[in-house]
Amino acid sequence: METSGGRQYGKALIDAPTLAQRVQQLGKQITTDFAGREILAVAVLKGAAFFYTDLVRQIGVPVTVDFLRAKSYEGRTTTSGEVRLVSDPDFAEDIAGRHVLIVEDIVDSGVTMSYLRKVFLAQGPASLATCTLLDKPSRRRIELKLDYVGFSIPNVFVVGYGLDHAERYRNLPYIAALEAVEPT
Numbered sequence: 001m002e003t004s005g006g007r008q009y010g011k012a013l014i015d016a017p018t019l020a021q022r023v024q025q026l027g028k029q030i031t032t033d034f035a036g037r038e039i040l041a042v043a044v045l046k047g048a049a050f051f052y053t054d055l056v057r058q059i060g061v062p063v064t065v066d067f068l069r070a071k072s073y074e075g076r077t078t079t080s081g082e083v084r085l086v087s088d089p090d091f092a093e094d095i096a097g098r099h100v101l102i103v104e105d106i107v108d109s110g111v112t113m114s115y116l117r118k119v120f121l122a123q124g125p126a127s128l129a130t131c132t133l134l135d136k137p138s139r140r141r142i143e144l145k146l147d148y149v150g151f152s153i154p155n156v157f158v159v160g161y162g163l164d165h166a167e168r169y170r171n172l173p174y175i176a177a178l179e180a181v182e183p184t
């Protein structure tokens with residue numbers, strides 16, 4: 001049993017020290033790869049917020065931060081197949097010529113990330129890279145190149161460290177399978 005804020009939840013799939021160690025490695029790798037450049041790091045809210053704030057603090061080149069919100073799940077555990085940008089930022093002058101890094105919590109079907117890539121590429125960035133904490137390659141519906149992946153995981157619905165089920169469990173400091181924290 002893991003605890004969070006005094007409450008007990010099911011066993012972690014990826015515990016907090018393992019997350020921290022991997023985030024540090026990713027930050028180092030990104031620092032090396034972007035040497036001499038400045039990154040515009042864009043977090044996909046809400047899920048990636050927790051991973052993102054840890055990650056950017058491990059990056060040693062100049063970073064500017066931005067956030068956008070995409071939605072496709074609407075309280076279900078599989079994608080509706082349709083992505084909505086909830087905030088509709090006017091990217092035009094911000095993105096052109098910048099080195100953009102999109103930061104996601106998890107890539108599942110790939111629908112969200114490929115949609116976001118299209119939106120960003122249309123604005124003419126100098127480069128566009130993708131980073132996700134978790135990857136579920138077995139669920140991919142759309143072929144997608146991911147530049148930075150924290151962990152590849154099997155086909156289980158996970159919560160914690162930003163990931164939710166119907167908006168719950170984002171504040172767990174570790175990643176757990178939904179069925180471990182909410183047995184049916």
Ligand code: IMP
Nearest residue numbers: 079107108109110111112157158163164
């Ligand atoms: P995709 O568009 O199917 O690749 O899904 C991407 C989005 O779905 C992510 O940004 C998550 O918000 C959500 N998602 C996918 N799998 C999970 C999961 O196992 N737990 C929580 N959210 C998930």
Ligand code: MG
Nearest residue numbers: 046047073164
């Ligand atoms: Mg989500």
